[in-house]
Amino acid sequence: MKRSILEQSPFFFAILKKKEIGQIMMKAVKERHEYDPLFPLVYLPKLTGNPGEKVPFYHFHNWYELVFVHDGKGSFLVDKHFFDMEKNDLYLIPGDVIHKASADKTAPYTCSVILFHPMLIQIAEVGDSFSYLGPFHDLIRSGRFKLRLSAERMKEFEKLLGMMDDEYCSAEKGNRSAVILLLHWMLLQISRMNTHFEHAKKGHMPDKRDWWMKDVLNYIDSHYTDSHLSLTVLADQALVSPAHFSRTFKKTTGFTLPAFLEMKRLVKAKELLLTSDHSVSFISDSCGYKSLSHFHKRFKQQLGKSPGEFRRGNNM
Structure with missing residues (x-):
């Protein structure tokens, strides 16, 4: 049975409905996904949103997050901004930003998620005015968390995600180094893109x-x-x-x-x-x-x- 994007995050805050003394109470529960502290990265491929999920999950964590939407639709609340989730979307979410994905009832989204601690990212000074985390650092002020990819560009990323999945599940020598190299390559490609980040939309507001x-x-x-x-x-x-x-x-x-x-x-x-x-x-x-x-x-x-x-x- 597939679990949702939020249930499988390494650590997050879930607001759970709880019946207590005849009343509906809200209880905050901290949950963790197992990972090696020496390798603070979690890859969650091809997650399908569940529009009928009875318990709503909302979370924030201090890891960085990439969300690639392969198919379907939904809505995404990131910080104080609303976005329509659509095929070929890419979301970049910095650490400690509240976010919640909701699946469309007729065509729920399918997405792949990479969560990683910034300690994994190369910061050595090599005389290049470039930062792998640069695209994340300008987001909170501007409210631009969504990148629209072309179909061709998404296929390129899906190929890289497939390679990451193989290495992530592999026992081969250097598999973790391979995953980190692939992550760096993806972040470099994102930084080089000319496609603009989209501002938040009102499109899916209830009324x-x-x-x-x-x-x-x-x-x-x-x-x-x-x-x-x-x-x-x-x-x-x-x-x-x-x-x-x-x-x-x-x-x-x-x-x-x-x-x-x-x-x-x-x-x-x-x-x-x-x-x-x-x-x-x-x-x-x-x-x-x-x-x-x-x-x-x-x-x-x-x-x-x-x-x-x-x-x-x-x-x-």
């Missing part, structure tokens, strides 16, 4: 009257660190009732509002812990948590470490 949700996502992106941001505040901003806002937000993004805000805040907290000398208390306040104890509790539940342990473990 024209709900297009205001894009403005809401932009507003959240600018205010999610405000501890007072709530369903009531956002519904007032959108000039709709809280009940209508909640239904539309879930229908459009696949997320509940609390789950979405928590993931945004966790990503920001991770960034500040790794890139600043601010105290944990300051970071807790800066990311919108109402108390330091709540921040500690949620961070450890989701990442398996306290904020201090996470910082020390990544600064060694």
Whole structure:
């Protein structure tokens, strides 16, 4: 039985519906896909989306991700942007960006996914003004995560993906080195492409009257660190009732509002812990948590470490 693109990721945050004391609760669960720490790469070939999936999965992780769409259709929420998934699409997703793929009911997508830690990528200075990860680094600001490939170009990548699959499953000497070489070659070809990255589309939004949700996502992106941001505040901003806002937000993004805000805040907290000398208390306040104890509790539940342990473990 095939598993979906999100179920097989090396590690991600899945929001699972759970019945508890007669109510539907949302529980965040951290799951991992097995991999060798010396070879932090996972290749998932020819995954087929399941439009009837009862449990919705949404995730983010600190690996980089390439998604090649071979056939079918669907929708992709990446950060705060919506895309229509179509044959010959290529998605480039940097680390710690929230994303969720949803399959079309009549023609579900089939895609191949490469997830890798940036430590695998060559960074030696050779006098060449080029970066293998360059295409990823300009994406968050521009919101351009989707690359449209020609049919001929997709065939070239599918040949490389077939070679990667052979090496990935092989026990031959140097098979891991071969996989890394193929990944570098793909990233080089992507960097050389003249085809433009597409901006996010509104095309698959559930209904024209709900297009205001894009403005809401932009507003959240600018205010999610405000501890007072709530369903009531956002519904007032959108000039709709809280009940209508909640239904539309879930229908459009696949997320509940609390789950979405928590993931945004966790990503920001991770960034500040790794890139600043601010105290944990300051970071807790800066990311919108109402108390330091709540921040500690949620961070450890989701990442398996306290904020201090996470910082020390990544600064060694």
